[in-house]
Amino acid sequence: MSQRMDLVKHTGGCHCGAVRFEVWSCPDLHVFDCNCSICTKKQNHHFIVPKKNFTLLQGSDNLTTYTFNSHVAKHTFCKTCGVQSFYSPRSNPDGFGVAPHCLDPGTVRSVTVEKFCGDKWEESMQAHQTIRDMSRHAAEAQLTETKHHH
Known part of the structure; x- marks a missing residue:
C-alpha cells in the first residue's frame, strides 16, 4: 500500500477499553482545537x-451516537465510560475525527494544534482551503499542509 508509506499505525480507544481502534496517520499529528x-x-x-485509514477493532455494540443541529456530525462515544475517542465530523463526513489523547503512547512524534472557529462554522470552512481534503487524500493533504506551515 504505497499511500501508507509515510504513515504509521496508531492504536487507541476509550477509557474502559470496550472501544478499540487502529488508525493510519502521519506520526506528526495536525490537531484541530474547535470552539463550536x-x-x-x-x-x-x-x-x-480518511475512512479507509480507520478500523474499529472492537466495541461497535458499545458505541452510542449523539447528533444535533445539522445532524451531519455523528458524535460517537462509549456507553460505559462516556469517552469519545473518535467521531464523524461535519467538516469531513467521509472521514473520522480521532482524539489524539485517546491514542496509545509510542507512535506520535509531534502534535501541531490549529485553532478552528467552529463558532462561525460556515465562514471558517470557507476560509480553510485544506480541511475537506484531509479525509480524501491523506498524503496530498499532508503535503499541502506542510507547505502552508513552513
Missing part, C-alpha cells in the same frame, strides 16, 4: 483521517 458549542464542552481536539 459541542467541541468546547467536550474539549474535542481531533485530527482528521
Whole structure:
C-alpha cells in the first residue's frame, strides 16, 4: 500500500477499553482545537483521517451516537465510560475525527494544534482551503499542509 508509506499505525480507544481502534496517520499529528458549542464542552481536539485509514477493532455494540443541529456530525462515544475517542465530523463526513489523547503512547512524534472557529462554522470552512481534503487524500493533504506551515 504505497499511500501508507509515510504513515504509521496508531492504536487507541476509550477509557474502559470496550472501544478499540487502529488508525493510519502521519506520526506528526495536525490537531484541530474547535470552539463550536459541542467541541468546547467536550474539549474535542481531533485530527482528521480518511475512512479507509480507520478500523474499529472492537466495541461497535458499545458505541452510542449523539447528533444535533445539522445532524451531519455523528458524535460517537462509549456507553460505559462516556469517552469519545473518535467521531464523524461535519467538516469531513467521509472521514473520522480521532482524539489524539485517546491514542496509545509510542507512535506520535509531534502534535501541531490549529485553532478552528467552529463558532462561525460556515465562514471558517470557507476560509480553510485544506480541511475537506484531509479525509480524501491523506498524503496530498499532508503535503499541502506542510507547505502552508513552513
